[in-house]
Amino acid sequence: MKNLAIILLVVLGFTSCKDDMEEMPAEIQVNLEFSHVLDGEALELNGKAYTLPSGESFTPSKFKYYISNLTFENSQNGDTYTVADGYYLIDEAGKKEITIEVPTATYDKLSYYVGIDQARNLSTDQVGDLDPSNDMVWSWKTGYKFLVLEGEWEYENSERRGLVMHIGNNDPESEINFKKFSFDLSSVGMSLGNKAMVALDLEAEISSLFTGDSDIIVHELESTSIMGGPLAITVANNYQKSLFSIK
Amino acid sequence: MDCYKISLSFILLAAGFLNACLPVNEEIGKITPEYYVPVYSSSLQQEDFPQPERNYLSKEGVELGKILFFDPELSANGKISCAGCHLPEKAFSDGLALTNIGVSGLALHRNSPALFNLAWHDGLFWEGGANDLESMVFGPLTHPDEMAADLTEALQYINTHDTYPLLFKEAFPSDSITSAAIARSLAQFMRTLISDGSKYDQWIREETALSSEELKGYEVYKENCSSCHKEGLFTDLSYHNNGLDSSYPDPPELEGLYQGRYRITFKDEDMGTYKTASLRNLSFTAPYMHDGRFSSLDEVLDHYESGIKTNETLAPQLENGIVLSAAERTQLLAFLNSLNDNNFITNPAYQK
Numbered sequence: 001m002k003n004l005a006i007i008l009l010v011v012l013g014f015t016s017c018k019d020d021m022e023e024m025p026a027e028i029q030v031n032l033e034f035s036h037v038l039d040g041e042a043l044e045l046n047g048k049a050y051t052l053p054s055g056e057s058f059t060p061s062k063f064k065y066y067i068s069n070l071t072f073e074n075s076q077n078g079d080t081y082t083v084a085d086g087y088y089l090i091d092e093a094g095k096k097e098i099t100i101e102v103p104t105a106t107y108d109k110l111s112y113y114v115g116i117d118q119a120r121n122l123s124t125d126q127v128g129d130l131d132p133s134n135d136m137v138w139s140w141k142t143g144y145k146f147l148v149l150e151g152e153w154e155y156e157n158s159e160r161r162g163l164v165m166h167i168g169n170n171d172p173e174s175e176i177n178f179k180k181f182s183f184d185l186s187s188v189g190m191s192l193g194n195k196a197m198v199a200l201d202l203e204a205e206i207s208s209l210f211t212g213d214s215d216i217i218v219h220e221l222e223s224t225s226i227m228g229g230p231l232a233i234t235v236a237n238n239y240q241k242s243l244f245s246i247k
Numbered sequence: 248m249d250c251y252k253i254s255l256s257f258i259l260l261a262a263g264f265l266n267a268c269l270p271v272n273e274e275i276g277k278i279t280p281e282y283y284v285p286v287y288s289s290s291l292q293q294e295d296f297p298q299p300e301r302n303y304l305s306k307e308g309v310e311l312g313k314i315l316f317f318d319p320e321l322s323a324n325g326k327i328s329c330a331g332c333h334l335p336e337k338a339f340s341d342g343l344a345l346t347n348i349g350v351s352g353l354a355l356h357r358n359s360p361a362l363f364n365l366a367w368h369d370g371l372f373w374e375g376g377a378n379d380l381e382s383m384v385f386g387p388l389t390h391p392d393e394m395a396a397d398l399t400e401a402l403q404y405i406n407t408h409d410t411y412p413l414l415f416k417e418a419f420p421s422d423s424i425t426s427a428a429i430a431r432s433l434a435q436f437m438r439t440l441i442s443d444g445s446k447y448d449q450w451i452r453e454e455t456a457l458s459s460e461e462l463k464g465y466e467v468y469k470e471n472c473s474s475c476h477k478e479g480l481f482t483d484l485s486y487h488n489n490g491l492d493s494s495y496p497d498p499p500e501l502e503g504l505y506q507g508r509y510r511i512t513f514k515d516e517d518m519g520t521y522k523t524a525s526l527r528n529l530s531f532t533a534p535y536m537h538d539g540r541f542s543s544l545d546e547v548l549d550h551y552e553s554g555i556k557t558n559e560t561l562a563p564q565l566e567n568g569i570v571l572s573a574a575e576r577t578q579l580l581a582f583l584n585s586l587n588d589n590n591f592i593t594n595p596a597y598q599k
Contacts, residue, residue, distance in 0.1 A: 122378050123299075123378055123379055123381055123382045124381075124382040124385055124430075125301075125302075125381040125382060125384075125385075125426075125427035125430040125431055125434075126427055127425050127427055131398070131425065131426055131427070132385045132389070132398060132426055132430075133397075133398035133399050133402075133426050137382075137385060138376075139385065139386040139389060139390050140372060140374070140376045140377075140386060140502070140510070140511075141372075141374075141376030141377065141510075141511050142376065142377050142378040142379070142382040142383075170513060171512060171513055171514075172378075172511065172512065223497065223499040224499060225499035225500065225502065227502055227503070228503075228510070228513060229513050230513075
């Protein structure tokens, strides 16, 4: 009888061990859900007017950007996992959620870039989210727009006029506007490693394009069509500071 | 004999059986595209034929690219093909300063560039903004003032076409047709547009002689033009300010269009610079310059003689202009005439 109890115990022990392994598959599924706000209010396209940090009024019509080189890191042992060939177009008017599979391990840090690394930005005959049909390539120069914000602005009841911000590789030989964003997952209680499925909520605050490094006052701009040059660098430096927060 | 008959029928039966078992028999023997490197003349002075690893030339890819090049159905209104502004008989230029035959009907801001010997160009468009032919294609294909194609609709047209799906499968073995494959086949066709059959080329290959007038013109060319229009391709493939303008306005809606290569690199030294045009095929490619402002070669030479507008980025070779005697000008024009390649503009491989 005693022997039988031991056998049962052993069997139960194995069983529970097996259950644990089933609970933690070889890969964790991570869902990244992006939401967009302007001046703290949920983004709506083609209708709602928002207030920019400058106090000017802005009615957005397009907001889209590429996320790439997603990397999960364990800051204790330095292990990292980077999603290979991962280029994701996030579009207020389209896809705002991505799902990736990450080898099961403990990670307490997440980083990604907004934009396309130089290796993949030298040609545009590409597929998936990098297909030029996504309206994220320039027609006169090769490369992807990393982040696009378009809309109409108004200042002191002036006539509404277009604002176009197309931020990409400012100089084909540099990655100056290819910006990295890092998040401490443990501080928001989202360390990965003990759940098979994790959802991360990332919020982008569009005001961050207009303030931070250098304030953008739209009605004082020489041109409200920003497609490169020093202004694109200013905008990218601005949003690098505080575009995203993890919720 | 009987034995032979039996064997033969058995073999036939077996062959028939095997054949029936194979998946898609229409593709047997054609699974791999037939890759090749085109032949070109030593007079182009090019050591190799550059092509990207991801898109080597194949017989099938080039043939498909040619069909697409002449197909107006790719455009938004079904009326404008690539060949609408790049005519074979004009060395793939269009004879107009600034065309307005695009979908919007608005005049472009650039002269349709001639298309030949492009395999050796590492920057396409007048400012060299496109890194390769594959990426370049999306510009004219989708620009609202040119073909204005919606790539998704263009793919729908191709996918439901009688012959395109098979042609794509033969050129790019894959289950689906992508906009990248459209660009790659067009790029392959354009890479085969090689112009190396002019009298000059025959002279270099010692197949013919230049006249004494042409030979004198060759010396005038070497002395005055060859630093930018480098012999071989007759362009250094680089970007220079040749004194066309003294200021570079930047209206926001034109996205830096008057700034030349500066709009690509944002480097001060590139303000108002454009790619050196080749001196080959000039008889077919008037009018001249990035905006087609000069209708004749005499106007071009007048500009270099007395029309240069001095500015900060002016090519140093042009600081004092290029002053030729009347005799030298005639000689130079005779030599330039020897660079026209009639074989190129009539080559059946490049016609619809």
